[in-house]
Amino acid sequence: VYAHLGLVPLAIPLIFIVRGTVVDSLRSIGIGEGNTPFGTTKSAVGRWLVASPWMRSGYGIAKASAFTLLALTSSLQISAASGNGSVATAQSWHTVALILSWVATGYCVVRGLPVVIESFARLSKSPLGG
Numbered sequence: 625v626y627a628h629l630g631l632v633p634l635a636i637p638l639i640f641i642v643r644g645t646v647v648d649s650l651r652s653i654g655i656g657e658g659n660t661p662f663g664t665t666k667s668a669v670g671r672w673l674v675a676s677p678w679m680r681s682g683y684g685i686a687k688a689s690a691f692t693l694l695a696l697t698s699s700l701q702i703s704a705a706s707g708n709g710s711v712a713t714a715q716s717w718h719t720v721a722l723i724l725s726w727v728a729t730g731y732c733v734v735r736g737l738p739v740v741i742e743s744f745a746r747l748s749k750s751p752l753g754g
Contacts, residue, residue, distance in 0.1 A: 626694045631718065632725050639729050643736045650743035664746070670738030679735060686728040693721035 626632045654664030662675040673679055697718040703709030 626691075626698075626725075629698060631694050631697055632722065636725055636729050640732055643732050647736045647739045650739055653747070654743065665738045665742050667738065667742065670742055673735050673738050679731070683728065683731040683735060686724060686731055690721060690724040690728045693717060693724060697721050 627634045627637050651661045651664055655661065662671070665671050665674045697714060700709055700714035700717055704711045704714045
């Protein structure tokens with residue numbers, strides 16, 4: 625919706641969709657092998673990136689903040705367009721919201737990489753993978 629409204633580039637939702645699809649698919653293979661969703665990541669760094677409360681909380685806060693500020697931006701833009709608000713204020717909040725959107729996207733990619741890397745390494749060693 626925010627991409628359709630022109631508040632974020634289309635790349636952001638596409639990155640989230642592709643990452644979610646790939647990571648969920650790889651995790652489902654791991655679950656079929658008897659692992660928990662977070663159990664497919666074995667390295668200490670990977671576990672910290674994927675499952676630690678710090679990374680999960682930071683990711684959630686970044687996403688919630690970005691969504692909230694994008695909604696605020698949309699309201700401020702509508703208000704400014706009707707003559708009841710400042711275009712400069714709307715633009716300032718949009719800049720902050722856009723930065724937070726990219727931060728959340730960065731978290732999304734970084735937290736997905738260990739799952740992808742370790743899953744491909746695990747699958748290439750399995751009888752079915754190669």
